[in-house]
Amino acid sequence: MDDKFLYQLREQPNAGFVNQLRKKLQQESAAPKQGLGGFIQSILSNKRLLQAAALMAVLAIIITTISPARALVISLLANVGGMAFEVTTDYPGDHGDSEETIWPQVMSLDEALAAFPHSIQLPAGLSSEYVLNDKVQVYVGEDAGPFANTIEFEWLSDTNRVSLRVTDRDPGMAEIVAPDALEEITLDETHPAVLIRGGWDADDQVWSNNDNWIRLRWVMDELTYELAGPDQEQLIAIAQSILK
Amino acid sequence: MKNTPEILWALHSQVEPIDWDAVYTAELPRVYNFFLYKVGNREAAQDLTAITFERAWKLRSRYRAAVAALPTWLFGIARNVLREYLRQHRLNEQRLEPIVSREEVPSNFDVEKIVQQQQEKECLRKILLELADREQDLIALKYGAGLTNREIARITRLSESNVGSILHRTIQSIRTKWEKNHG
Numbered sequence: 001m002d003d004k005f006l007y008q009l010r011e012q013p014n015a016g017f018v019n020q021l022r023k024k025l026q027q028e029s030a031a032p033k034q035g036l037g038g039f040i041q042s043i044l045s046n047k048r049l050l051q052a053a054a055l056m057a058v059l060a061i062i063i064t065t066i067s068p069a070r071a072l073v074i075s076l077l078a079n080v081g082g083m084a085f086e087v088t089t090d091y092p093g094d095h096g097d098s099e100e101t102i103w104p105q106v107m108s109l110d111e112a113l114a115a116f117p118h119s120i121q122l123p124a125g126l127s128s129e130y131v132l133n134d135k136v137q138v139y140v141g142e143d144a145g146p147f148a149n150t151i152e153f154e155w156l157s158d159t160n161r162v163s164l165r166v167t168d169r170d171p172g173m174a175e176i177v178a179p180d181a182l183e184e185i186t187l188d189e190t191h192p193a194v195l196i197r198g199g200w201d202a203d204d205q206v207w208s209n210n211d212n213w214i215r216l217r218w219v220m221d222e223l224t225y226e227l228a229g230p231d232q233e234q235l236i237a238i239a240q241s242i243l244k
Numbered sequence: 245m246k247n248t249p250e251i252l253w254a255l256h257s258q259v260e261p262i263d264w265d266a267v268y269t270a271e272l273p274r275v276y277n278f279f280l281y282k283v284g285n286r287e288a289a290q291d292l293t294a295i296t297f298e299r300a301w302k303l304r305s306r307y308r309a310a311v312a313a314l315p316t317w318l319f320g321i322a323r324n325v326l327r328e329y330l331r332q333h334r335l336n337e338q339r340l341e342p343i344v345s346r347e348e349v350p351s352n353f354d355v356e357k358i359v360q361q362q363q364e365k366e367c368l369r370k371i372l373l374e375l376a377d378r379e380q381d382l383i384a385l386k387y388g389a390g391l392t393n394r395e396i397a398r399i400t401r402l403s404e405s406n407v408g409s410i411l412h413r414t415i416q417s418i419r420t421k422w423e424k425n426h427g
Contacts, residue, residue, distance in 0.1 A: 003387070003415050005364075005368065005422065006368070006383065006386075006387040006418070007387055008361075008364065008365055008368065009277075009365060009368060009369060009372075009387075009388070010277050010280075010387070010388065010390075011277070011280070012273060013272060013276040013289075013290070014286075014290070017293075017294075018272060021272075021293070021294050021297060022265075022268060024294075024298070025268065025297060025298065025301045028298070028301060028302075029301065082401065117331050119377070168327075189403070190402065190403045190405075190406045219401060221378060222400070222401065
């Protein structure tokens with residue numbers, strides 16, 4: 001196919017801009033020394049850094065001697081279906097009480113879709129017994145912190161619930177899971193996905209799958225989609241209805 | 245399985261220091277044109293290019309050739325920069341600001357021809373800016389940045405065949421609109 005006409009918008013960037021930016025980058029590069037030698041030298045010449053290094057050494061001793069802390073470190077980083085997971089049989093660590101709770105903004109479907117900064121695909125494969133809860137949860141803006149740009153939908157039937165979470169959070173940020181929690185599947189030839197079963201039971205301090213809750217996660221258009229519900233086949237069918 | 249020369253080459257590429265000045269020279273026009281195709285505005289394309297390279301230069305000690313090829317890494321940063329920009333400038337009208345009106349025209353040129361070229365460019369730019377985000381992205385990576393389908397696939401996390409078929413469909417659609425305007 002003749003596509004030459006599509007190149008006609010290309011142009012050389014302005015020479016002044018190119019030179020100015022190069023100069024700026026060179027000036028920034030000329031700043032501090034990098035590498036291990038420079039790092040050690042800067043530590044030795046700086047009392048505060050020396051103290052920080054001593055503190056890190058103490059932390060290293062704590063990590064290797066205290067079981068829960070060690071468990072956080074001794075784990076395996078796995079890449080399943082293009083998404084990162086930290087797989088461990090040990091204690092994943094509980095969140096402290098002091099941790100700040102981030103609340104979503106609750107909006108109607110139309111408001112939520114307008115507030116969310118990406119266009120997303122909604123499922124078409126849900127049976128009529130499921131009704132979309134019109135209170136859509138949206139995490140946007142500075143207050144949303146690490147959850148920023150996340151949207152959550154919920155469909156309810158008389159007996160079941162299915163939820164969908166879509167986020168632009170980097171799928172390379174690992175979630176901690178148990179070794180038998182993951183199963184890689186394919187939704188179609190271009191969309192690998194992962195089934196995640198169970199989670200950490202903070203009351204009994206064990207990994208558990210007693211609630212039979214399954215999550216199905218995949219990446220599409222740089223967004224991570226995650227469906228959750230009790231029925232694996234249903235989740236897969238819904239996911240396939242979302243695919244482009 | 246990799247054979248010995250491939251393994252040696254992979255090891256060599258790990259220890260061979262990267263000439264970042266050469267990277268700048270080679271990649272800057274590609275990144276700039278990627279932005280130009282996406283936002284259709286020279287000043288914005290320059291700003292976004294500068295932010296991309298400043299960010300890349302700060303992160304370059306963390307770049308690992310074994311994890312991602314340089315264009316994949318650099319255009320990953322560029323696309324994040326663009327996403328932030330588009331979030332801040334939700335009004336798409338800003339992207340329609342014409343470039344051609346400020347293009348310098350040499351005095352000894354055929355004015356009629358220049359005007360025609362400018363009109364064609366403007367028409368194409370409008371067609372591109374009307375594309376859906378993903379299609380526009382792929383066109384900007386292919387024709388603006390001059391990347392191969394394989395490189396685009398790595399950057400966008402689409403399969404190479406998927407990139408090929410989306411591009412094929414998109415080019416056909418652009419061509420139809422283009423010919424309609426020039427028919």
